[in-house]
Amino acid sequence: MARRTHLSAAALAALLATSGTLHLVRPRVFEGLIPAALGSPRAWVYGSGVAELACAAAVAAPTTRRVGGLATAALLVGVFPGNVKMALDSRPGARHWSRRRSVAWGRLPLQVPLVAWAWQVSRSG
Template sequence: MAARKDVLLLAGIFTTSGVVHLVRPSVFEPLMPTFVPRHREVIVGSGVAEIACAAGLAHPRTRRVAGWASAALLVAVFPGNLKMADDARRSGNRRLRAVAYGRLPLQLPLIAIALRAARRG
């Protein structure tokens, strides 16, 4: 049962983040690495992907595929998290630095949850 709660927590995180991506894409523009083209389109697309992953994780019949997609999405957005941490390091803002650096290790348990969902369905 704990694993199911973890998967639903991940679905909630994806839903929240996905909605913010769609409603306020400008929040994510500073996180975009320069090598990524068409920032706004990628931000909106990743929001749609997060919501789709959330929906898939919430339903047992699609949980396995959504788990793999969720793990891939978390890996794909990791460069944005790295850029956020690097920008925060240079900004001198201690709060921003704490949040940005704190996000980095949180990606690992989120990926682990997604992979458990992929393996167990």
């Protein structure tokens, strides 16, 4: 059971680290998710990338796993409005993957198992 818990936390940390890195390396991909009312999209994208990397580090370490899982669940809930905006702004036949309607709308229901996963990891820490 402990090995399975460790693997689950490691997989979540890897997912968060990958996503956080993408936010920092390819910020333009994510800028369209930020509502204009929030100001500079780049700052929000960088901030969310750093937050994902911090969550990844917290989830990876057994001593901070509980708080890391809870922070990850909160982060996933917090970015959900951006995913909704992406879905609403999507277009059929778009050339970029993040603008494709199937990808944009398909991401929305995935947030539920991701939040549940983060919650489960937090309870194992």
